[in-house]
Amino acid sequence: MIGRIRxxxxxTKPTRSVGGDLLVLLLIGAAAAYSALPLVYSISNAFKPPNELFLWPPQFFVRNPTLANFYDLLVLMSSSWIPFSRYLVNTLVITLGGTAGHVIIASLAAYALAKHDFPGSKFMFSLVVLSLMFAKQVTAIPKYLITSVLGLVDTHWAIILPAWCMSLGLFLMKQFIEAMIHDALLESARIEGASEWTIFWRIVMPNVRPGWLTLIILSFQALWGETGGQFIYSEQLKTLPNALSQIVSAGIARAGVAAAVGVITMILPITVFVINQSKVIDTMGASGIK
Amino acid sequence: MAVLPERQMGARTGFQPEGRLAQFWKRVKQNKVSYLFVAPYGLLFFLFTVLPVGVAVVLSFTDYNMLQPPQWVGWKNYLRLFLADDVFLIAVKNTFVFAVITGPVSYLASFVFAWLINDLRPKIRAVLTLLLYAPSIAGSLYLIWTIIFSGDAYGLINSRLLYLGIIKDPIQFLTDPKWMMGVVIIVVLWMSLGTSFLAFIAGLQGIDSSLYEAAAVDGIRNRWQELFFITLPQMRGYLMFGAIMAITNSFAAAEQIIPLVGFPSTDYAGHTIVAHLVDYGSVRFEMGMASSIAVILFFAMVTVQRVVQRLLNMIGT
Structure with a gap:
């Protein structure tokens, strides 16, 4: 019976004792509860009517769930003088454009740094890694100046272009390419006369799928939450997080709406995450055949 | 690529028709394709990262209030931080305490949980990955912790404790220096299964399963041996990546701390190095000082990273 449950x-075949197994599952369960409970609480808050939000002692779960908070949010959104869909489109443009460019450009560079030995390759990689350790708050002003010299202020490019060269993607993709692509595979392709461009698209990218699927999640999330406040002034170019933060900033009267905003902004990143993770797991099955 | 043998041949015969510079140039030209691959990234990276960092490093030796042109002051900012700024030393101490706890714990947790759930059946694994990673996706939802730990009677924890009669007055979790750091650590650890956790999961799934089969034939007996002789060495690149993420997140923490404990926090009990940097940069408009803090923090992180790299290089040897 226990054997079948396990x-x-x-x-894999259990090599642990039943007790060890229970201990491991208990540990995972505790961590999952720690992760999930605050989220469950905030989702539950989003469905609470005002009298429950300010009830004492506060209840963890909602008793009479209502969509009132979401409805209020909808009313607030439709009363803004720019249609709310515009903010959503702006954020989607930034998120999709930034993520696609980042994954491609960072992977191209990561492939060369991981598998080609050329003068300056090591130097470039250490620059990328070291840059992660420099506090980004101080580089904000020089970065703004450069953006303005390039004439990108108040355009979406001010957020998209820097997103393309985030250090994270190159670092991550280089580790993936080094671990998942065997040199022998590349050599045999070169002997058959494949160009580096072909090798990159036909061999490298398909084989590091778990890598770029993971990078898509990370990049999507980072850009989805981007307010872009310091670069974008025109109302019709502003992002969704920026517009939503204006709604939420009205304070205690909007406590319910704020909870609804938190829940709504999570939906898309979680969907992307779920789709991508299922594909990461698919890949594992496929790589067994190879 | 096929560059090295050629150069070695020249060295062996002692035949050197060209100077070093010319030889270097030849290697560069031979690797034209590689440079084309890194060019788009390299160009943007130079513009948006290298250049700003360079400017900030130069500014760290100046007095710069963002209105008047910067004035060169040499090492003055650095001396002022260490000799005349008590709050900076408090920030260093806080950051150190915070980093020593959250860095290793988040790093180990990311690996251990990725490793444990990797053996689970795909469906269970997918659900658990989502649950464990969700706090990192949730964005600003972490602010729910300010309600959970709220210092008034409506805070989730305080209300329970009051209701049960355990305490008479609500505990000021977010403003009492005694509790502040502990609460901050709980919240930050809550979000700690992030980037490295995902990288570890994908990395573990990329390990060739034939390696484990071969190892079983070679006499690897238990899970621990499997971990130390196959999994960890195979994961070395990802482990290095995770270590750097853990170092940068724990040393440069401020973004999540400031909204929790306020700015500045009571008695500076939740003041970190980056919070101090933000204080100079955005409150006092002393960009020179802010930049010098960034430079000091950078060298601190690089030092820690070197040590961690040494330790990681010992894996599997």
Whole structure:
């Protein structure tokens, strides 16, 4: 009986004692509860009517769930003088454009740094890694000046272009390419006369799928939350997080709406995450055949 | 690529028709394709990262209030930080305490949980990955903790404790220096299964399963041996990545701390190095001082990273 349950839980044959197994599951369960409970609480808050939000002692779960907070949010959004869909489109342009460019440009560079040995390759990689350790708050002003010299202030490019060269993507993709692509595979392709461009698209990218799927999640999330406040002034170019933060900043009277905003902004990143993770797991099955 | 043998051949015969510079140039030309691959990234990276960092480093030796042109002052900012700024030393101490706890714990947790759930059946694994990673996706939802730990009677924890009669007055979790750091650490650890956790999961799934089969034939007996002789060495690149993420997140923390404990926090009990930097940069408009803090923090992180790299290089040897 216990053996059958364990078989349903684990992929591999259990080499642990039953007690050890329980301990591991308990540990995972505790961590999952720690992660999930505050989120459950904030989702529950989003569905609370005002009298429950200010009830004492506050209840963890909602008793009479209502969509009033979401409805209020909808009313507030439709009363803004720029249609709210515009903010959503702006954020989507930044998120999708930034993520696509970042994944491609960073992977191109990561492939060369991981698999080609050329003068300056090591230097460039250490620059990228070291840059992660420089507090970004101080580089904000020089970055603004450069953006303005390039004439990008008050355009979406001010956010998209720097997103393309985030250090994270190059670092991550280089580690993935080094670990997942064997030199022998590249050599045989070169002997058959494939160009580096072909090798990159036909061999490298398909084989590091878990890598770029992960990078898509990370980049999507970072850009989805981007307010762009310091670069974008025109109302019709502003981002969704920026517009929503204006709604929420009205204070205690909007406590319910703020909870609804938090829940709504999470929906898309979580959807992207779920789709991508299922593909990361698919890849594992496929790589077994190779 | 096929560059090295050629150069070695020349060295062996002692035949050197060209100067070093010419040889270097030849290597550059031979690797034209590689440079084309890194060019788009390199160009943007130079513009948006290298250049701003360079400017900030230069500014760290100046007095710059963002209105008048910067004035060169040499090491003055650095001396002032260490000799005449008590709050900076408090910030260093706080950052150190915070980093020593959250850095290793988040790093180990990211690996241990990625490793443990990797053996689970795909469906269970997918659900758990989502649950464990959700706090990192949630964005500003972490502010729910300010309600949970709120210092008035409506705080979730305070209300329970009051209701049960355990305490008479609500505990000021977010403003009492005694509690502040502990609460901040709880919240930051809540979000700690982030970037590295995902990288570890993908990395573990990329390990060739034939390695484990071969190892079983070679006499690897238990899970621990498997971990130390196969998994960890295979994961070395990702482990280095995770270590750097853990270092940068724990040393440069401020973004999540400031909204929790306020700015400045009571008695500076939640004041970190980056919070101090923000204080100079955005409140006092002393960009020179802010930049010198960034430079000091940078060298601190690089030092820690070197040590961690040494430790990681010992894996599997």
């Amino acid at each position: 078989q349903k839980i684990w992929m």
